[in-house]
Amino acid sequence: MQFSSQYIQIPTNYYPLYGSFVNPPETSIFFDKQNKITRLENLYYFHNPDEIKRFLLTHDYLIEHLFEAYDQIRRIFGENVEIHLEYTIDPEEDWDELFIVIKSPYPAEKAVELERKLFDEWFVHIMDKLNNKLNFIEEPL
Amino acid sequence: MGRKYKNPPIVEVLCEFQFVSSQPWDFAIPGMLYERIKGDFPIRGQQMAFDIVLEPKEGGKTEQRIEFGSPRLRFFNKDKNSLVQVGPDLLTINHLKPYPTWEVFKPLILRILHEYVKVANPKGFKRIGLRYINKIDFEGSEIELSDYFNYRPLTPNNLPQEYKSFQLTVEFPYENERDALRLTLATIIPEKPNILSLALDLDYIMIKPESVKLDEVSTWLENAHMIIENAFESCITDKSRKLFEEVK
Numbered sequence: 001m002q003f004s005s006q007y008i009q010i011p012t013n014y015y016p017l018y019g020s021f022v023n024p025p026e027t028s029i030f031f032d033k034q035n036k037i038t039r040l041e042n043l044y045y046f047h048n049p050d051e052i053k054r055f056l057l058t059h060d061y062l063i064e065h066l067f068e069a070y071d072q073i074r075r076i077f078g079e080n081v082e083i084h085l086e087y088t089i090d091p092e093e094d095w096d097e098l099f100i101v102i103k104s105p106y107p108a109e110k111a112v113e114l115e116r117k118l119f120d121e122w123f124v125h126i127m128d129k130l131n132n133k134l135n136f137i138e139e140p141l
Numbered sequence: 142m143g144r145k146y147k148n149p150p151i152v153e154v155l156c157e158f159q160f161v162s163s164q165p166w167d168f169a170i171p172g173m174l175y176e177r178i179k180g181d182f183p184i185r186g187q188q189m190a191f192d193i194v195l196e197p198k199e200g201g202k203t204e205q206r207i208e209f210g211s212p213r214l215r216f217f218n219k220d221k222n223s224l225v226q227v228g229p230d231l232l233t234i235n236h237l238k239p240y241p242t243w244e245v246f247k248p249l250i251l252r253i254l255h256e257y258v259k260v261a262n263p264k265g266f267k268r269i270g271l272r273y274i275n276k277i278d279f280e281g282s283e284i285e286l287s288d289y290f291n292y293r294p295l296t297p298n299n300l301p302q303e304y305k306s307f308q309l310t311v312e313f314p315y316e317n318e319r320d321a322l323r324l325t326l327a328t329i330i331p332e333k334p335n336i337l338s339l340a341l342d343l344d345y346i347m348i349k350p351e352s353v354k355l356d357e358v359s360t361w362l363e364n365a366h367m368i369i370e371n372a373f374e375s376c377i378t379d380k381s382r383k384l385f386e387e388v389k
Contacts, residue, residue: 025213027226027233030153030274031342032188034329053330 036063043070044085044100051087055098059133062098065126069136072122073102077114080105082141100136111138143370147386150275150341155235156250156362157270160263161351166229171214173260174227178253182216182225225253230267232257243366251359258355265351269358271365272344273373276329277381279337289384290341292326292376315368319349322372341376343369 026032037056040063046052056063066085073083084101102118104111115138123136175185213228226233234250257263277289283303286293294309296302308327315322323344331338345365347353353361 025228025231027157027231027235028153028155028272028274029224029235029237030276031340037330050334054332054334057330057332 033057033060033063036067040066040085043067044083047084047086051089052085052098055087055096059098059131062130062134065130065134066100068126069100069122072118073100073136076118076121077102077104077106097132098134100134102136102138103141104138105141108140111140114138144374144382145388146382147388149240149385150277151240151273152238152276153235153272153274154240154246155233155270155272155274156246157233157268157272158231158254158257158266159268160230160232160261161265161267162230163262163264167261170257170261171227174225174257175214175216177256177260178216178225182218182223184217184219184221186215186217186224188213188215188226223249227257230263247359247362247366250362254358263355265355266347266353266358267350269347269353269361269365270344271346271362271369272342273369275341275343275373277339277341277384278331279339280335281337282335284337287378289378289381290326290376291378292324292341294326315345319352320345320347320365322346322368324372324376326376341373343372345369 026035034057037053040046040056041049044066056066070083073081082103084103086099086101087096088099089096102115104114106114115136118136175182213226213231215224215226217224222237222239224235226235232254234253236246236249240246279289292309294304294307296304306328308325310323310325310327313322313324314320323342323346325340325342325344327340327342329338329340345368347361
């Protein structure tokens with residue numbers, strides 16, 4: 001019996017047959033990280049999932065910012081947006097980064113205004129914690 | 142005494158206590174515990190608890206919302222490979238890689254529990270869990286599971302015998318269903334490209350609230366450890382032992 005590498009979901013909180021709780025707290029540091037990355041996949045469209053997941057495993061300080069980002073984007077842009085994650089790498093420059101791509105239905109002027117609002121009300125307060133590994137852009141839907 | 146490995150697959154060992162409280166949760170408890178253990182666990186951190194909530198909306202649509210809960214406090218040792226987590230009626234002692242030995246970890250569990258009991262005065266245990274999490278990496282794109290594991294999925298012959306991801310969890314009752322061993326083998330996110338990563342997760346839990354008394358926990362832990370060790374050895378083959386470099 002064989003299995004191959006291509007993909008790969010992680011063990012989420014297994015539903016226990018025994019025990020009284022419905023939603024047990026995840027107290028494992030190892031699985032907490034893996035579970036949160038999987039949950040992020042419910043919020044964002046992962047463009048290159050394997051690369052994004054590996055990147056988040058090694059840059060785990062980004063995970064909680066991504067949960068917060070989802071909330072902030074929905075607050076400012078509303079519900080009619082798609083939120084994507086894209087991993088970008090430039091091996092020659094030894095540079096890689098994760099981009100939140102907000103695909104919105106708004107005309108350019110309105111989209112720029114919201115993009116600026118997101119920067120002023122959220123991103124500017126956390127950007128020094130991101131080590132230049134997370135950014136965001138807005139694109140038309 | 143179990144087998145010894147030069148390259149053991151353990152990435153985390155943890156002991157989790159959930160308590161039946163004798164009074165409403167006092168938010169001063171984490172601070173009082175910290176004062177007692179800060180010599181060994183001086184670095185403070187906080188873990189936000191949150192969940193993704195799906196809410197039904199008009200027109201059959203659902204909305205995803207993030208709901209934040211009470212934070213859990215974490216106290217790390219200087220090397221940040223061992224920590225204590227405290228939340229409402231919850232205490233966890235974790236050790237990350239490199240895991241010392243049971244002979245070192247068990248006294249640590251008992252000492253932290255002793256300090257918690259002094260400050261929180263719980264009525265008893267709602268749940269106890271001792272958990273060993275192993276991560277096993279294989280280079281390449283495929284492996285023959287039966288070469289490495291005696292515990293593995295069994296699929297009907299008329300289905301493809303090659304699969305990409307799986308999660309196999311079985312709960313075995315112990316001690317007349319007072320306890321259970323939750324045994325999981327699953328694919329996980331690998332840290333590097335061209336690697337297959339599997340987790341072998343052995344979680345021994347007391348599931349009947351207050352069936353183990355506060356002063357019986359040392360015996361319970363010893364038994365739990367023995368069952369986990371035996372289960373681990375039963376799950377793996379000699380080829381895995383070779384991979385982990387058994388010391389004879």
